[in-house]
Amino acid sequence: xxxxxxxxxxxxxxxxxxxxxxxxxxxxxxxxxxxxxxxxxxxxxxxxxxxxxxxxxxxxxxxxxxxxxxxxxxxxxxxxxxxxxxxxxxxxxxxxxxxxxxxxxxxxxxxxxxxxxxxxxxxxxxxxxxxxx
Amino acid sequence: xxxxxxxxxxxxxxxxxxxxxxxxxxxxxxxxxxxxxxxxxxxxxxxxxxxxxxxxxxxxxxxxxxxxxxxxxxxxxxxxxxxxxxxxxxxxxxxxxxxxxxxxxxxxxxxxxxxxxxxxxxxxxxxxxxxxxxxxxxxxxxxxxxxxxxxxxxxxxxxxxxxxxxxxxxxxxxxxxxxxxxxxxxxxxxxxxxxxxxxxxxxxxxxxxxxxxxxxxxxxxxxxxxxxxxxxxxxxxxxxxxxxxxxxxxxxxxxxxxxxxxxxxxxxxxxxxxxxxxxxxxxxxxxxxxxxxxxxxxxxxxxxxxxxxxxxxxxxxxxxxxxxxxxxxxxxxxxxxxxxxxxxxxxxxxxxxxxx
Numbered sequence: 001x002x003x004x005x006x007x008x009x010x011x012x013x014x015x016x017x018x019x020x021x022x023x024x025x026x027x028x029x030x031x032x033x034x035x036x037x038x039x040x041x042x043x044x045x046x047x048x049x050x051x052x053x054x055x056x057x058x059x060x061x062x063x064x065x066x067x068x069x070x071x072x073x074x075x076x077x078x079x080x081x082x083x084x085x086x087x088x089x090x091x092x093x094x095x096x097x098x099x100x101x102x103x104x105x106x107x108x109x110x111x112x113x114x115x116x117x118x119x120x121x122x123x124x125x126x127x128x129x130x131x132x133x
Numbered sequence: 134x135x136x137x138x139x140x141x142x143x144x145x146x147x148x149x150x151x152x153x154x155x156x157x158x159x160x161x162x163x164x165x166x167x168x169x170x171x172x173x174x175x176x177x178x179x180x181x182x183x184x185x186x187x188x189x190x191x192x193x194x195x196x197x198x199x200x201x202x203x204x205x206x207x208x209x210x211x212x213x214x215x216x217x218x219x220x221x222x223x224x225x226x227x228x229x230x231x232x233x234x235x236x237x238x239x240x241x242x243x244x245x246x247x248x249x250x251x252x253x254x255x256x257x258x259x260x261x262x263x264x265x266x267x268x269x270x271x272x273x274x275x276x277x278x279x280x281x282x283x284x285x286x287x288x289x290x291x292x293x294x295x296x297x298x299x300x301x302x303x304x305x306x307x308x309x310x311x312x313x314x315x316x317x318x319x320x321x322x323x324x325x326x327x328x329x330x331x332x333x334x335x336x337x338x339x340x341x342x343x344x345x346x347x348x349x350x351x352x353x354x355x356x357x358x359x360x361x362x363x364x365x366x367x368x369x370x371x372x373x374x375x376x377x378x379x380x381x382x383x384x385x386x387x388x389x390x391x392x393x394x395x396x397x398x399x400x401x402x403x404x405x406x407x408x409x410x411x412x413x414x415x416x417x418x419x420x421x422x423x424x425x426x427x428x429x430x431x432x433x434x435x436x437x438x439x440x441x442x443x444x445x446x447x448x449x450x451x452x453x454x455x456x457x458x459x460x461x462x463x464x465x466x467x468x469x470x471x472x473x474x475x476x477x478x479x480x481x482x483x484x485x486x487x488x489x
Contacts, residue, residue, distance in 0.1 A: 050307065056191050057183055062402060063429075065309035065354055066412070069405035071489070081430040099193065099429070126411055 038117070041110075045118025048111055054102025060095060060115075067122040074132040088116060169276035169338065171444045175205045175242075178218025178379040178438070179399030181251060182236075184228045193432055194223075195236070197400035201438040202239050204453065212440060213274065215242050218379030218397040219249025219285070219344035225302050230260055245272070249344040249379060250285040250316070250355075255302040269322060271329050277338045277443060280329060283322055284343040284358050284378075287314040308354045308404070315352060315359040316345040323360065327367050338373040338446025346378045346396065348389055351407035351415040356381050368392060373446040375464075383435075384452055386462050387418035388470035394418075395441075395450045395462065395471065403427045403435030406488045422476040424454065425485035431456040 049060045049067065064070050075088040082090070092115055093104035105112045180198040183191040205215055217237065222229035230252065237244060246266035248258060258268055268283035287305075291314035295301035304310060318326070330339070341347065347364050350356035358364070368374045374392045382399035383406060406423055407415035427435025433455035442449040449463040450471075461474040476482055 055185075057185055058191060058193075061307065061309060064405065066410045068410040069426075069488075081428065095429070099432075122410075122412065124412075 041114050041117045042121045043118075044111075045114035045116070045121075048115055049118050052100065053096050054100030056101045058100050060100075063099070067119040070119050070123070071132075072116070072120045072123050073126045073129050075130065077131045077133065080133070088119065092116070092119075169445055171442065172275050173208075173212040173440055173442050174245075175208060175212040175215045176218060176377070176397050176439045176441065177201045177205065177215060177237075177400060178397035179220045179249065179382055179401055180233055180236075181220055181223045181399070181401040182229045182233050183223040184226050184232070190229075190232055191223075194401040195232075197433065197436050198233065198236050200433070200455065201400045202236055205242070205438065205440075206240060208440065211242060213242075214245055215240055216245045216342055216377070217247065218342070218377075219247045220251040220379060220399075221249070222252050224299070224306060225252055225255030225260075227260055230265070234265070245279070245281060245342065247281050247342050247344050247379065248283055248285065250305050251302075253285055254305040255298050269325050269329075275443075277340055277446060278330075278333055280326065280339065280341045282318060282326060282341055282343050282347075282364075284318050284345045284347060284364075285316050285380075286319045286322065287317055311353075313355060315357050316355055317359045318347075318364050319360070323363055323367060326364065330367065330371075333371070335370050335372055337371065338443075339368065339371050339375070340443070340448065341368070341374070341376045343376065343378045345380045346385070346394060347376045347392075348387065348394060349416055350381070350385070351410075351413075351417070353410070353413050354404070354407060356407060356415075365389065365392060375448045377441070377448070377450075384424040384460060384462070385418060385421050386450070386471040387420060393448070393464055393471055395448065398437040398439055398452060398454070400436055400438060409488050420470055420472070420477075422473045422482065423486050423488050424452075424460065425457050425483070426488060428456070 049064075052059050060067075070088070070091075072088050075091070076085050078084070079086045079091065082094075089107050089112055092112065096102045097104055177198070181194050182198065183194055185191065205212070221233035221237075246261075248261050248266070248268055252258070252261055262268060266281075269281065271278065271280045273279070292301065295304065304313065307313070333339075343358075345358050346356055346361075347358050348361045349358070369391060371391065375395065376392055377395045377397065379397045379399070381396045382402065382404040383396060384398070385394070385396040387394040403424075406417065408417050424435070434457055435454075437452060437454040437457075439450055439452045442451065447464040447466075449461065452460040452462070454460065460476075462471050463474060464470070465472045476486065
């Protein structure tokens with residue numbers, strides 16, 4: 001019985017060690033692959049940002065070239081016009097519904113993730129400032 | 134003040150549904166001062182009327198231009214003429230240009246048209262030159278020599294890569310296009326300008342009207358004219374030179390040597406200020422006090438029109454900002470550059486003027 005426990009512990013230990021080892025082991029190729037996967041979503045976001053997402057041919061970039069004046073680093077924040085604390089995606093949907101005269105995207109829609117990825121990529125390096133108006 | 138008769142009021146009121154809301158402009162009337170009599174002109178710019186299909190156009194942009202036309206019509210006394218600063222259309226379509234002309238036809242004042250890149254790159258200015266205005270021209274008004282100079286040309290190598298005119302138009306219409314091309318006046322335009330100014334004495338006040346700024350602010354968004362220095366050199370011998378331009382959709386003013394620069398507002402939407410794009414540096418003029426950050430929930434905030442008061446060859450530029458406080462920028466003779474009437478002193482700035 002004692003031997004059995006020892007064996008079990010040893011196997012468990014090996015497993016833990018092995019899985020730890022695996023999680024630590026990623027290569028430069030992995031980094032490159034993950035970066036490429038991310039940049040592909042950024043690129044899709046850039047395409048959407050420069051396309052009509054509503055019914056009137058207006059696109060996000062017409063007011064926000066290079067996603068400027070979107071301030072992703074300040075969200076979540078109290079959006080005075082909505083009277084509550086909201087996330088960047090809530091403002092993206094507000095813009096799609098109002099100036100673009102379209103329908104809001106589900107918050108987990110891949111297009112929403114792509115738009116956020118592009119907006120944040122264009123703002124990279126700016127320190128987080130949640131709540132800033 | 135000139136009185137509005139019932140008849141002229143009704144005529145003006147018929148111009149737009151906004152009659153009740155439109156302010157009457159109070160302008161000081163000053164009578165002749167010899168060769169350089171005081172006068173005013175109004176500016177409407179960057180309307181970007183966008184055709185959706187059939188009879189449908191983007192409502193927001195239509196309403197911006199309509200409001201400017203109504204308010205200019207109510208100026209009392211009326212301005213001597215109206216400058217349209219370019220980008221009447223969004224994609225240079227005949228439908229958009231004609232839609233814009235119809236809206237501008239409500240003005241009973243002469244209009245001096247400047248072409249913008251959105252009016253040009255679909256048919257390379259063919260419709261504009263045939264039906265609206267020449268690309269380069271000049272006129273004299275109450276002692277001031279006005280020049281309309283086409284500054285939105287670009288290099289042939291960029292133009293020639295496109296086979297499809299709409300592709301070319303879309304390439305130029307995208308402000309943040311990483312494969313864009315800077316504006317130029319070009320050799321022919323500069324030669325024309327030199328010849329146009331040749332006979333004038335250095336004392337003649339000059340006002341140049343262009344679409345792009347005749348200096349270099351931010352290349353990634355084409356707030357930039359590539360041969361600006363060469364154009365500035367042609368203007369260098371004159372004592373009083375003012376360049377007024379569209380394209381940037383925001384309050385910008387600057388002084389470079391003898392030249393004072395003022396930007397026009399757009400009636401359609403405001404652009405962000407270049408320093409807010411943190412990935413690339415800009416040469417944004419330090420003397421400009423930025424306009425208030427626009428509130429997107431107020432559709433007309435950050436847009437508007439302006440009027441220029443010209444006295445002794447210098448311009449005082451009054452920005453009429455919808456849903457925001459008006460601004461006045463004038464040339465300060467002592468400082469030798471334009472200053473904002475209320476906000477130039479850093480201690481007078483307000484939080485919404487901080488852009489980041």
